[in-house]
Amino acid sequence: MSKTTAAITAVQGYIPERILSNHDLEKMVDTNDEWIFSRTGIKERRMAAKGEALSDFGVKIIEGICKKRGISPLEIDMVIVGTITGDYRFPSSANVMCDKAGCKNAWGFDLSAACSGFIYALDIGRVYIENGTHKKIIVIGADVMSSIINYKDRATCIIFGDGGGGVLLEPNNEGVGVIDSVLRSDGAGREFLLQSIGGSAEPITKENAESDGMYVYQEGKTVFKHAVQNMADVAVEIMERNQLTAEDVAWLVPHQANLRIIDATANRMGLGKEKVMVNIEKYGNTTAGTIPLCLWEWENKLKKGDNIVLASFGGGFTWGAIYLKWAYNTN
Ligand code: UT7
DSSP states (O other), X not given: OOOOEEEEEEEEEEOOSEEEEHHHXXXXXXXXXXXXXXHHOXXXXXXXXXXXXXXXXXXXXXXXXXXXXXXXXXXXXXXXXXXXXXXXXXXXXXXXXXXXXXXXXXXXXXXXXXXXXXXXXXXXXXXXXXXXXXXXEEEEEEEEGGGTOOTTOHHHHTTBXXXXXXXXXXXXXXXXXXXXXXXEEOGGGGGGEEOOSSSSSXXXXXXXXXXXXXXXXXXXXXXXXXXXXXXXXXXXXXXHHTTOOTTTEEEEEEOOSOHHHHHHHHHHHTOOGGGBXXXXXXXXXXXXXXXHXXXXXXXXXXXXXXXXXXXXXXXXXXXXXXXXXXXXXXX
16 A cells, blocks of 8 residues: 555636626727737636626535535635635635634634645645544635726736636545645736735825726736746756656646746746646636646546646745646546
């Protein structure tokens, strides 16, 4: 029997119904479908309904996971939520989700790592499974980006969308599950992608409440350069240190920020397009939501034992890669 690993045993996504297309955005800011699609690969994104908060996404995700796995929410030990758009600054959305979904025996917390929120959270969850103290952990990556986007800023409003997903982690002794991780951060990148007002550095006041700092600011070109380099670097590093060739890798699950960044990462790994999960066209960049949303959409194609590399880059800067072996067949 091999050592205990943390295996993904269920996956569930959630996307709100309302669609905001590139053509809709043409009516809101000075942009056009051709520019957006050719620069990013995005055609449309989803928007939360009025009054729909992150915890509402989370409840749907938790309920879906429990239903698929045939378990009660009372069996969940822990819920970790990668997000930058929680219901409140405090308490954490994990607490709100557990209350609303009936996970009365779970503890949990939110984790702020922007687009790398899901993979950071996944790696923390796996430690609690590997050490034997927890048996069922739900790891969620989700964001309601529409709550912090300025729909007058064409540099950001064309990219982001709402949505997310989650996975159930359980102990496994068959050699599948999370095998390795490479996680990185560099706070010097904070000035290029941030929401500057609303924290203790610059609390909300009457004077600044309507200023642009209330929303996401991104210096796209600089972030792009760092993303292309760093996301590919960690993906290649995790392949090398696990002696994985391009043939060994069944799937790359990249953060969906820009199709050009995804292509560059796949090229550096030596992977053809058929091995790369891409749904940016439909959902845009859902920040911590992109990777679990991909796993959910591709679930039926995944086979037990598949070598999968997750890779992300985002605000912070934060970035990283996780190597896992898929743990189940759906059919
Ligand atoms: O997920 C977290 C991490 N984030 C990322 O990884 C995002 C990384 N950055 C990007 O994906 C890209 O930088 C963007 C998609 C944000 C922007 O693409 P770009 O190719 O870097 O464009 P740019 O900002 O250099 O702008 C090129 C031109 C400029 O015009 P000039 O100066 O060349 O005349 C912009 O003013 O395109 C103009 N422009 C636009 N035009 C139409 C900028 N935004 C728009 C727009 N529609 N929405």
